[in-house]
Amino acid sequence: MKTSTYLHLRYPLGILLLLALALASSSCCDDRGRDGRPGRAYLALEWDLDMPDYLDAGTPDIPATFEWGRSYRAFPGLYVLYYEGHYWNGSGNVNYAWEMDYEIWEAAGEPGGYNFDGEDGPDTWFTLWLSPTGPYLDEFLSKKSAGTSYRVLENTGDRVVIMAEGKSHLMRATFRKVEPRGHGH
Numbered sequence: 001m002k003t004s005t006y007l008h009l010r011y012p013l014g015i016l017l018l019l020a021l022a023l024a025s026s027s028c029c030d031d032r033g034r035d036g037r038p039g040r041a042y043l044a045l046e047w048d049l050d051m052p053d054y055l056d057a058g059t060p061d062i063p064a065t066f067e068w069g070r071s072y073r074a075f076p077g078l079y080v081l082y083y084e085g086h087y088w089n090g091s092g093n094v095n096y097a098w099e100m101d102y103e104i105w106e107a108a109g110e111p112g113g114y115n116f117d118g119e120d121g122p123d124t125w126f127t128l129w130l131s132p133t134g135p136y137l138d139e140f141l142s143k144k145s146a147g148t149s150y151r152v153l154e155n156t157g158d159r160v161v162i163m164a165e166g167k168s169h170l171m172r173a174t175f176r177k178v179e180p181r182g183h184g185h
Contacts, residue, residue, distance in 0.1 A: 046129050050132050069127075107122050
């Protein structure tokens with residue numbers, strides 16, 4: 001009787017060991033490469049004509065005390081920026097305030113394939129220009145933005161829609177003239 005019990009236990013155990021060995025060897029020989037990581041997005045803020053008295057970048061990625069022109073790591077999302085101030089227009093002080101909707105995303109990496117890894121997504125840099133008169137475009141701005149071209153899609157005076165295009169990225173921002181909230185005074 002001991003022999004028959006031994007034989008009944010031996011065969012299922014052998015089958016389980018063979019199955020475990022087959023699973024282990026199949027997982028170690030996968031030739032599929034890894035997918036590329038998403039690129040990183042960076043955001044900088046610049047001002048023109050007059051520095052705003054108050055700014056809320058709408059994202060914790062830009063610290064409360066920041067450096068103008070410095071690029072900060074930004075994370076994907078839809079944000080609302082607000083700024084206000086006053087400037088001399090030649091005949092008197094003028095108060096201004098603008099809100100801007102903007103979206104940040106990371107460029108996706110390429111998928112991996114058999115025997116190769118996917119390329120990582122490119123990093124992207126955006127610069128948001130803040131002015132008492134709203135956003136503007138000129139030759140200086142296009143050259144300073146390192147490969148990014150800006151164009152105006154709509155300009156009604158109170159609402160301006162701009163598009164920023166680069167080799168690997170695209171950003172659309174909508175500026176709206178609003179009433180000052182009184183933060184800067």
